[in-house]
Amino acid sequence: MAGGRKDTGTVSPWLEQLQNLDGTGRSGIEGHFGPRERVGSGVMIKLMVGNQRGGVGKTTTAVTLARCFADRGLKTLLVDADPQGSVGQVLKLRPEHFLNDFIFGQLHLRDCVVRVHENLDVLCGGRSTTEAEQRAVGHFGRERLFEDTFSNYDSVYDAVIVDVSPSITLMQACAMVYTGHIVVPVSMDTLSVSGAHSTLVTAQTLAKSTRAQIKPLALLPTIVNKRFGITEVVMGLINQVAENYDIPVLEPIRTDQAVTKAMRKKAFLHDEDPQSKALADYQVATDRILELFGHVPAVSTSEPQSIGDQTHAAS
Numbered sequence: 001m002a003g004g005r006k007d008t009g010t011v012s013p014w015l016e017q018l019q020n021l022d023g024t025g026r027s028g029i030e031g032h033f034g035p036r037e038r039v040g041s042g043v044m045i046k047l048m049v050g051n052q053r054g055g056v057g058k059t060t061t062a063v064t065l066a067r068c069f070a071d072r073g074l075k076t077l078l079v080d081a082d083p084q085g086s087v088g089q090v091l092k093l094r095p096e097h098f099l100n101d102f103i104f105g106q107l108h109l110r111d112c113v114v115r116v117h118e119n120l121d122v123l124c125g126g127r128s129t130t131e132a133e134q135r136a137v138g139h140f141g142r143e144r145l146f147e148d149t150f151s152n153y154d155s156v157y158d159a160v161i162v163d164v165s166p167s168i169t170l171m172q173a174c175a176m177v178y179t180g181h182i183v184v185p186v187s188m189d190t191l192s193v194s195g196a197h198s199t200l201v202t203a204q205t206l207a208k209s210t211r212a213q214i215k216p217l218a219l220l221p222t223i224v225n226k227r228f229g230i231t232e233v234v235m236g237l238i239n240q241v242a243e244n245y246d247i248p249v250l251e252p253i254r255t256d257q258a259v260t261k262a263m264r265k266k267a268f269l270h271d272e273d274p275q276s277k278a279l280a281d282y283q284v285a286t287d288r289i290l291e292l293f294g295h296v297p298a299v300s301t302s303e304p305q306s307i308g309d310q311t312h313a314a315s
């Protein structure tokens with residue numbers, strides 16, 4: 001299997017479908033395969049995790065939600081549109097190809113993704129994402145670049161999550177237009193609320209200029225420690241923003257050392273500490289997000305695996 005992905009030996013029908021995509025995989029996909037029955041309501045979940053403030057838990061949220069979706073049986077693609085390449089770092093991936101190769105290199109998506117877990121593929125970002133950004137600037141209809149390229153795989157995946165950088169970039173605009181839904185993690189400082197507000201303003205402006213449907217899905221309080229006085233203040237501000245934009249606030253993700261440990265060990269929170277309170281909170285957030293997409297509550301389909309069972313671990 002190309003793309004730095006280790007072959008697990010068994011080929012699932014889903015993987016077969018991905019392998020059979022023709023040519024660049026960018027045309028006639030539906031015609032070739034017909035619609036695949038989706039898990040849940042049948043509505044594809046596409047969301048961007050964004051906040052224009054750095055360090056608010058975007059990557060942690062994107063990675064953990066992606067694994068939560070995958071564990072519930074949703075064929076999930078996690079895309080890293082951040083040139084920092086945080087997702088690849090957090091999971092210690094060594095891909096052969098990156099987002100830039102997929103968008104401009106005419107490569108199959110199957111050759112660019114890394115299978116990191118059952119039902120979960122990652123398309124990594126990195127420094128070459130900046131190159132993609134520069135090339136995209138001269139592209140006609142540039143904000144629709146992700147839509148033009150990824151939509152061809154909508155029959156393959158049930159869920160696509162895009163992690164983006166804190167700065168406003170063209171890649172972020174592409175992610176907003178393609179996914180049409182934004183989950184905004186907000187950590188417990190006032191600049192994080194300003195960052196969330198800026199993201200929502202950007203979404204509105206972009207929706208207007210591109211006539212794309214972009215809906216902020218929810219605000220997600222992160223790294224929450226109720227013992228700090230600032231928490232109440234920030235939660236008050238978050239509720240105000242939510243009211244102004246008429247979007248829900250999800251149950252908060254508590255501060256948890258298990259998150260830091262998982263990051264240090266380059267593991268999913270699920271494998272580092274399946275009993276952790278942050279993971280319990282992310283499971284609640286997953287339920288709510290699925291609900292917002294109209295999915296019926298689903299039962300987790302796979303038991304947490306040990307780190308050694310993962311197929312991505314780079315030696």
Ligand SMILES: Nc1ncnc2c1ncn2[C@@H]1O[C@H](COP(=O)(O)OP(=O)(O)OP(=O)(O)O)[C@@H](O)[C@H]1O
Pocket residue numbers: 053054055056057058059060061082086164165166222223224253254255256257259260263278
């Ligand atoms: N619930 C949590 N409890 C404790 N630490 C957390 C929690 N969530 C995130 N963190 C830590 O906060 C830091 C920032 O998280 P993360 O990298 O996910 O933020 P980010 O918004 O993606 O940052 P950037 O803007 O640089 O991309 C990391 O060290 C992460 O381990």
Ligand SMILES: [Mg+2]
Pocket residue numbers: 058059060082086163164165
């Ligand atoms: Mg990040």
